[in-house]
Amino acid sequence: MAGEWGRVPLGSLAAEHDGAVAIGPFGSAMKSEVYVPSGVPVIRGTNISSDRELGGEWVYISEAFADAMPRCVVRAGDLVFPHRGSIGEVALVPSNRDRYFLSTSCMKITLDRQKADPRYVAYYFKSDAGRAEIMRFASQVGTPGIGQPLTSLRQFNLPAPPVYVQEAIADLLSHLDDKIDLNRRMAETLEGTIRTLFKSWFVDFDPVHAKIEGRPSDLSDELAALFSDSFGEDGLPSGWYRQKLTKFLTVTKGNSYKSVHLAPSQTALVTLKSFMRGGGYRADGLKSFTGPYKEAQIVKPGELIVAGTDVTQAAEVIGQPALVQADDRYSVLVASLDTFILRACSHAPWLWSLFLAEQGFPSFARGYTTGTTVLHLSPKVFDDFAFVVPSNSALIARAEQALGDIQARITHLSQESRVLAKLRDTLLPKLISGELRITEAERKVFA
Known part of the structure; x- marks a missing residue:
């Protein structure tokens, strides 16, 4: 054909x-x-x-x-x-x-x-x-x-091929892309919900204010009972305190590399382009890599990374967190020199990503940058930044459980989109070459 x-x-x-x-x-x-x-x-x-x-x-x-x-x-x-x-x-x-x-x-x-x-x-x-x-x-x-x-x-x-065949191919592939776009929008809505809830609980302390003012909250009785009913002289809820980031997270610098090692491979670098402006992960930022790296610089899906470099005019990337996503094209992902890997001693990496984003780490990090056109982040920022956390560890664990249900839905949408993208990329060359007929491809898509 x-x-x-x-x-x-x-x-x-x-x-x-x-x-x-x-x-x-x-x-x-x-x-x-x-x-x-x-x-x-x-x-x-x-x-x-x-x-x-x-x-x-x-x-x-x-x-x-x-x-x-x-x-x-x-x-x-x-x-x-x-x-x-x-x-x-x-x-x-x-x-x-x-x-x-x-x-x-x-x-x-x-x-x-x-x-x-x-x-x-x-x-x-x-x-x-x-x-x-x-x-x-x-x-x-x-x-x-x-x-x-x-x-x-x-x-x-x-x-x-004839225009009617071109249109049929484009319609079929667009159907998959439309579903991927819908999943992305749904995930963004859920991410907004998680951030809103986290900010309410761990930044604005709305449940504490509700108790002080005698108002009911939208929380379950079990979760509401874990919040205090007063503020201390430091402005934090009673029983809350500031604790160094390094108490909860270990920090690993990414891998330095040479351009000669950017060649086709089953290994890829997670690079500066892997960060969206304002935080979040970009799947198209990976670079195939054949050079050496350390075991500690390997990153797995779900792990937390932070941007250590920035070339945007408004410093929209430096210090921003992202959660690494799986990519079927590669068997190994390695953090590049532009990134830091933050590994949690306890609790899920996505929860610490919320702590970073909502408790002001990116803006704090700008005070630890050097350079003009290209910004570089000093590792000292991780030693100096402190989270605001409750002394009652059960509160963090219960909040993680409550938010985890939403996070699981986000993860499911991401996984489904990855399957759809793989199907699209598999069908694309076969449809365009004529190896696969439209009717056969439709059965695969709408099965």
Whole structure:
């Protein structure tokens, strides 16, 4: 079947209007001075990843600036490829805004919808085969880049089944991605619930205030009885105290590595890119690794890590906690030099992640950073930071039990999404190559 479809250059699928294939403005026309607080978002390589959605830190230009360069404007359904930096990635422009704008490091193509479904083309170039096709045109000398970007873009080769087949493939894969997105939104809601409850109990001390004011609380009688009914002179609930972080957690610095060891492997580094802005884990931040490491630097799913470096303008990553997730592509995960591993002496790592996030560790950590463009976190921060905890250990244990039910649902959603993603990534090359028929794939998806 794949042979029946044949392969075509991407340029042959482009719309016929002027500017259907275009590159971002020259650097001299796109200096940082043109950025404004709000306006038309600029798609840069940092906004494009293996995820379906655009993300990362955004910059904006004025409407007038965009109007002056119409060829650099991108709209829903356009495909954007970095030609410098993040080579091998592709983004399908969403319909949530009227328009976006190309950065100097990106190029775009608008497809003729009678010839190609943009979703299908995006899925193809997100596959291993599609990414390899892009990399055929990339130079790895110095900063990764594609020479003669627009000529290369037009020459990108891909299988071209009939449009109705493209639509069927895209519909099927989108169904899986929609379910993954739904799971992510549900997990985010549950994570918000956990953080709200934790903050109420261990930061705002709402159950203590309720007792003092004679108000009923929403807690079970068993849990409510574990909270005190007064505050001490230090402003903490009676029987609560400040205790050093290192009383509860051991700290291990991640592994230093050389770029020569970033090569295909069953081992991967958990890197700075594994942290979301504001905390949390990003599954696309791993880097295959072949170099040496220590046993203590291996991290397992569910373990707690903290970002030790930051390159964001607003220091949104430094000191942020994240919980490592399993990845079926790798048998071993190793913390990189950008991270610290925090291992719990008692209680679950996810509970200590809440203590860190809600009791102010990230803001405290900023006082222990050095550097300007790149921030580095001093390990001394872990010796100096203290948690606010109850002397009654039964309270922490009971709270862990109560919140653990919600955490278990979050973990289940994450595991289900991982299974769905694996199914999508397994079906993708088989569907695109024609090895697997749509009806056979539908049986696997809807079984």
